[in-house]
Amino acid sequence: MNVLAAYQRISRWPAGRWLFSRLVCWKAPYFASIAPRIESLEPGRGIATLAHRRRVTNHLGTVHAIALCNLAEFVGGLACDVSIPPSMRWIPKGMTVAYLKKAVGRMRATATPAFPPREAEAGYELPFEVVVEDPAGDVVFRATIAMWVSPKSAR
Template sequence: MNRILKIYNSLQGLPMGKRLFSYLTCKSAPYFGSIKPLFVELAPGRCVIFMKKRKSLTNHIKTVHAIAMCNLVELAGGICTDVSLPEGVRWIPKGMTVEYLALAKTDLTGVCNIDLELLKNWDFSRDFPASTEVYDTSGAVVMRGTINIHLSRKKS
């Protein structure tokens, strides 16, 4: 089992286990701490992260800033990819495309789903797309983003 997934699963029985996992993730990759993510669900092929709308994440029109949402997309897509990879495969993000679909006026949830069969059979000749949708509290998609991920075999 993937190291990140082992840590996540081991903390789920503890009070505030999801918060502790989220904190540890941000200690490992400090920039993501700016959005104060809360991992809600993590499994191979799926990652769900909650992000509270806070003043520090808003822009001049009092909506969640696009770059804060990009952080959510990158975190969900990257972690979902990491826990979904077959043994012996590594990854690095190469780029990201995003679509701003609506103003983000509420708390947000980023959801990344990866087709495990597709990932398992990926041919490494092109980047793997890890797509994340960002939802507001009404369930509307406010952003859609795709992380283009370079996959390669780990060196032995």
């Protein structure tokens, strides 16, 4: 079962989005360090949240910069996975970030591709834009994740 089909099936259950998020963290354990929650996932767009709690807080009492980077990679990777054609695979190859404002409260990250993904015979770079907002809707962080999309190898 692919990621989108799993999300669509599991998210209908009570606590399904929470469970789906936990399953992603089980597959990629590092993300469990921030306990993100996927809120919406569809081709061309993903939304995830991060609760502001002690384990993601820095010495200033705000959400740590690297926790924001992890949230961006979490939602950007999922959005990429459900957006590219089934014959393609992806891997992040770089990320540029901008910290715009102190991050306080539940963070909401939205990831979208810079252009529609396509099937290709050779690999190409597909940037995903991630915007993170605070509870007031103010943008506190922006990231561009360079995803390398290439054909799956024949097995």
